[in-house]
Amino acid sequence: MPPIVAVIAPGMMGSAVAKRLSTAGLEIRTLLAGRSAESRERAAAAGMRDVAPGQVADADFILSIVPPGQALGLAERLAPALRAASRKPIYVDCNAVSPETVLRVAHVVRETGAGFVDGGIIGPPPEPDSSRTRIYLSGPDAGKVALLERYGLSMPIQPGPVGAASAMKMSYAGITKGFTALGATMMLAAMRAGTADALVAEMSVSQPQLLKWLTTQMPRMHGKAYRWVAEMQEIAAFVGADRPGAGLYEAAANLYEVIAADVAGPREETKLLDAFCDKARTA
Template structure:
């Protein structure tokens, strides 16, 4: 299959950046923007993504569809695409790039493949690919090699196996480390602030753990506008670990931290509105002042 047109579900922060890279390197990208928000339409326009209106038209025109959504939307999006495929009888490559548990992506694969579509499990590690060399897309599945065509159009595609679930499993493991650490660090910094010990703690971390201090200075400011998306990702990680016979509680707790952030003024900003140069101390103060009462207290 030769890829000439890529359908994007959906052109949010990550999807739009992926589409922009593909556009800049000669591929046509399209999106179905009927009933989508004004922000999504603006992002699509900025990325030169063509609006084809309906999902049916997107499937008809696409050679490959990249599903880049919040985890909770992954299954329904796949179901809708499978339904359209059943109606129009179009052969496409469907790539699930969502942060979902391996057991869930296997169910999604069965759903999509039942309509005759080629399915690839993929996971995105790194920020939206606006800077070359910082974002990898790992892929797995029997026909994952098909996706490697996008290597010729600016994306770093790495096939890691022929089993659906391997790419998603890698994402779950990696995000458990990076976003799990960000959640734990955010909560402990809020705790230190409420104890009146934030300056003393930060001086100690900067002195004894300078690499960690540098990571937190970078990761927490960029996290706040994405916290609403990371809730579902932490829950998917929890389900992954539970399936493996490990404790899921750590990551349900991380989801609670991101739920707390989501409801603050910083959590309600879009990535475009977020001030990436906002001092970490100011961020922690705002989160501490605006956070809802303790989830532990609410749950008894």
């Protein structure tokens, strides 16, 4: 019998994952209480059905796909329903959190009697014709969750205990999103100093691939910056507070916080970043 899957919540990533599974014929449940009209529209388009927490707990698998700062809170919110469920699901935390945070989430879930698997998503929201999105899994029950590969997801198992998949995610995001923060910092500095044209000209000759990568990623970052603040803080924790590199990610968190506020307000920083990218495209 096909498994029932709960996906929380219907953000861009969650709804795309849900759509892959619903298109393959699975019943997808979610929670829409307090969600915006836009979220409800995404959920409907993805084939997600709004249910009560008890019906979420009655699913075979629960995929938690929320901003990193909400990962622990979601587990705590669902704990009473999980505790009351007669047939326990496997709860998969797919969020960009440190191994330490995922162990705290696992403790909350396991106390209810439910199973727990650590997950880490790498890649964009999955599309029907794309295999670029992988949900790494770790922990003793990872193989049970990998059953969902039959329904359109790519779910490689990361060897190791709960925390191994999150460590993989932190390592990868620390490079890609950390590098995006570094690029944004220098783009903004060059625009303010009046050296952007010279920088673009030099990079077009000496670092063309790097320039293309940065200017492709930068516009995509603007709308995600608010979610990346907590993610950078989680990466800093993963690096270790006593390690000098942790400060890089605390600074990146501060940058993304500024960008997020700018997106919601004057859009001064984002206009400068867009202007730099425009220079690169026309160089």
